[in-house]
Amino acid sequence: MSERLADIGVLGLGTMGANLALNMAEKGFVVAGSNRTAEKAYALRDDNGAVGQNIVPTDSIEQFVATLKTPRLIVFMVPAGPIVDEEMQRIMPLLSPGDIMIDAGNADFNDTVRRSKAIADTPFHFVGMGVSGGELGARHGPSIMVGGEEQVYSLLSKILEPISAKYQGTPCVAWLGPDGAGHFVKTIHNGIEYADMQMIAEIYGILRDGLGLSAGEMSDIFADWNSRGLSSYLIEITAVNLAEKDPDSGKPLVDVIADEAGQKGTGRWSAIEAQKLGVGATTIEAAVSARGISSRRKERAATAALYGSVAGVRGDFHPDKDGLKELEQALETAKIIAYAQGFAVLSAASEERGWNLPLGEIARIWRAGCIIRSQFLDDITRAYEASGPAANLLHAPQFVERVKAGETALRRVVAKAALAGIPMPALAAALSYFDDYRRARGTTNLTQAQRDLFGAHTFHRLDQEGVFHHQWPAV
Numbered sequence: 001m002s003e004r005l006a007d008i009g010v011l012g013l014g015t016m017g018a019n020l021a022l023n024m025a026e027k028g029f030v031v032a033g034s035n036r037t038a039e040k041a042y043a044l045r046d047d048n049g050a051v052g053q054n055i056v057p058t059d060s061i062e063q064f065v066a067t068l069k070t071p072r073l074i075v076f077m078v079p080a081g082p083i084v085d086e087e088m089q090r091i092m093p094l095l096s097p098g099d100i101m102i103d104a105g106n107a108d109f110n111d112t113v114r115r116s117k118a119i120a121d122t123p124f125h126f127v128g129m130g131v132s133g134g135e136l137g138a139r140h141g142p143s144i145m146v147g148g149e150e151q152v153y154s155l156l157s158k159i160l161e162p163i164s165a166k167y168q169g170t171p172c173v174a175w176l177g178p179d180g181a182g183h184f185v186k187t188i189h190n191g192i193e194y195a196d197m198q199m200i201a202e203i204y205g206i207l208r209d210g211l212g213l214s215a216g217e218m219s220d221i222f223a224d225w226n227s228r229g230l231s232s233y234l235i236e237i238t239a240v241n242l243a244e245k246d247p248d249s250g251k252p253l254v255d256v257i258a259d260e261a262g263q264k265g266t267g268r269w270s271a272i273e274a275q276k277l278g279v280g281a282t283t284i285e286a287a288v289s290a291r292g293i294s295s296r297r298k299e300r301a302a303t304a305a306l307y308g309s310v311a312g313v314r315g316d317f318h319p320d321k322d323g324l325k326e327l328e329q330a331l332e333t334a335k336i337i338a339y340a341q342g343f344a345v346l347s348a349a350s351e352e353r354g355w356n357l358p359l360g361e362i363a364r365i366w367r368a369g370c371i372i373r374s375q376f377l378d379d380i381t382r383a384y385e386a387s388g389p390a391a392n393l394l395h396a397p398q399f400v401e402r403v404k405a406g407e408t409a410l411r412r413v414v415a416k417a418a419l420a421g422i423p424m425p426a427l428a429a430a431l432s433y434f435d436d437y438r439r440a441r442g443t444t445n446l447t448q449a450q451r452d453l454f455g456a457h458t459f460h461r462l463d464q465e466g467v468f469h470h471q472w473p474a475v
């Protein structure tokens, strides 16, 4: 057994755990590694040159715990759900008072709240921590969203700050609130990620099916868009995805990838939590549903055989400068609306749970390291700095001007796509949300009348205070 005591332990050395461990090791921390398949811990030490020398592989959970300095900092990087509970149960009998367990996977924040409550009855601490940035982010600097006891964060920050991404020299890590706050914010980050990705896929659908462009041509368009307002990691990787050739067939790789999107839960949880809070997050919901529909590929083929498909339907789209500008502007406008929805969910959850989430700071720590990093997040930080916790980002003066400028493009793109039969679930949801949210006199007065007629559910009046019930004619 090694005599060297480790500053921190990582349990679960898969894609994220291994890279986080190397990131910590590179910053000079000694990292104990534990993995279900123990050989991976040894390979992590042996295959990574000088950095690997700061990794202390272990064979058993007992050895792993014994290798850690106290109070022990133990990062769990395993699949979310029961595996986290199982691993915690396995390790807890070996811990000492004051030790800290950190779930760094994409947990459902409800599980994090439950685990935090359970740990409160023990001498240990529990931290729910969202990490974003994928494999490379974990290795060289992720964005880190921490929830739990604030005084525990001060023990962790000495490691989390050096390993996190930096934006203008400031670490992209923050303590965001108690128990599930960090995982909630990570979940909504991913919900926004789903919306962003779906909207990009929809515009790709117009370029491919409406305009008949090749993958290479589309790559150039996304690369061009990445130089202006849409500049972001997701637009940048889209250009790379579209340019890549399949080594087997020589075709563009995207053309041979099956159109079936996977999902592990965070997008769905974002939509569920938005619904629970009564906040419209229609663009995120549409993106989650679109992944579900995409996964039913055989069913879609059967439906296409019945109704015909849209491939080759050009509609009223044009690949000229104005036509492409309209698509760019539509995407930019819908993106503002999608982010406004995501931040509205954060704001509502913060109020309901008393988390006092720092919304501008959240936009700041997403500015580097994470998957939705983009210039646009600076505007969100500035909007919150200028106006405080606004009910909705669509009220912030910077966004009012931009949405007014882009609204027509979004409307025209959605309308033309509808006429051509090209699906636009997320872009259309963004537009409908905008139209609904800016309509001072809506139509649910009729809904209320119906509810009162069939169920005596009562209604408010515009011209009198109080709660009313009407004796409607019997039907």
Ligand SMILES: NC(=O)C1=CN([C@@H]2O[C@H](COP(=O)(O)OP(=O)(O)OC[C@H]3O[C@@H](n4cnc5c(N)ncnc54)[C@H](OP(=O)(O)O)[C@@H]3O)[C@@H](O)[C@H]2O)C=CC1
Pocket: 011, 012, 013, 014, 015, 016, 017, 035, 036, 037, 040, 077, 078, 079, 080, 083, 087, 104, 105, 106, 107, 131, 132, 133, 134, 135, 264
């Ligand atoms: N991949 C990504 O881009 C991101 C992932 N995440 C989250 O991070 C967490 C880890 O993801 P990722 O690294 O991608 O996953 P991987 O599948 O690459 O790694 C999973 C790790 O968990 C271990 N493991 C799996 N099942 C068990 C089990 N039953 N008991 C004990 N250990 C087990 C694996 O061990 P073994 O090697 O033996 O299989 C491996 O070390 C997840 O919650 C994920 O959602 C968060 C941000 C980004």
Ligand SMILES: O=C(CO)[C@H](O)[C@H](O)COP(=O)(O)O
Pocket: 106, 131, 132, 133, 134, 190, 193, 262, 263, 264, 265, 266, 267, 371
């Ligand atoms: O958290 C992440 C990025 O921020 C992970 O990449 C996550 O796996 C993405 O979610 P899904 O697998 O559901 O697309």
